[in-house]
Amino acid sequence: MSQICAILFDKDGTLFDFEATWGGWAQRVVTRLGGGDAALAGRLAGAIRFDLAQGRFDPSSPVIAGTSEEVVRLLAAELPGHDFDALVDDLDRAAQEAPLVEAVPLGECLSELRARGLRLGLCTNDSEASARAHLRAAGVEELFERIFGYDSGHGAKPEPGPLLAFAAGLGVAPECVAMVGDSRHDLRAARAAGMKAVAVLTGPARAEDLADLADVILPDIGGLACWIGGGAV
Incomplete structure (x- = not known):
């Protein structure tokens, strides 16, 4: 563990x-x-x-x-x-150019996770350019060490390629990484990569849609610090 x-x-x-x-x-x-x-x-x-x-x-x-x-x-x-x-x-x-609505105040939430020594990355099935534009618009791009889109050269979720590339790039074991997402694609990718599968409910899926694949289900990413602080394994 x-x-x-x-x-x-x-x-x-x-x-x-x-x-x-x-x-x-x-x-x-x-x-x-x-x-x-x-x-x-x-x-x-x-x-x-x-x-x-x-x-x-x-x-x-x-x-x-x-x-x-x-x-x-x-x-x-x-x-x-x-x-x-x-x-x-x-x-x-x-x-x-899409107008973005943050699920939680991202600067505060992500900075707290970084302050706890956690390393952060992004893996989206959007393009890498769009992902960077959105993070930049939200003022949080610099908080992420790695950013992967479907076109970044490692494949797309639910395949585990970009997840494994993230772990390898940081030099950490996959089992020490939590993949956080709102869809079954995210959670299947986490399972395939050997990572912790964390579901959040800020997308269209309901808890019952994700429960069979998730290690934990949170209302939103604001609950991550407490979950990890509680000794998540």
Whole structure:
């Protein structure tokens, strides 16, 4: 049994409240791509399982845990003639400009964890550029030693590649790392990498959706210091 010495965070639904941040983004994106065609905007919303009327994602939406390219493939099926790479770049730029809603006051929370000697990293299925832009906008980029996107060269969750790269880069054993996320992709990746699987409820998933994969379920990342301080193993 090993004491936690490092924490690897998911981004959306973990550091940032998922619906509050990405609901408005999705409405803007499908409306813009629809080009004034309400029926097309509706099909685009349906492709990513987003309810335009309610402004909410279905819990099964690929936007929640999929990579940017996976989301673009679904949208591109409704946009014949659009260049795929151009759509990827378009959505990546839109994501970088998304208005962020922090799940908790991030500067305070993450600084406390750093002050306890914990080393921090980020692993997201968003692009690395978007991840860095979001952390920079929140004023916390410098608190992270490693930042991985789906395009950083180590694969994407639920595969364990980026998680193992994080541990190897720090020179720590995977069992000394807690992977914190709001989706089953995050927790499956943690299990595959041999890390502690910590679930938070600031994304669309409910506790019962995550319980079979999680070592612990917290309301949000604000509970991490107490959990680790209590001798989490």
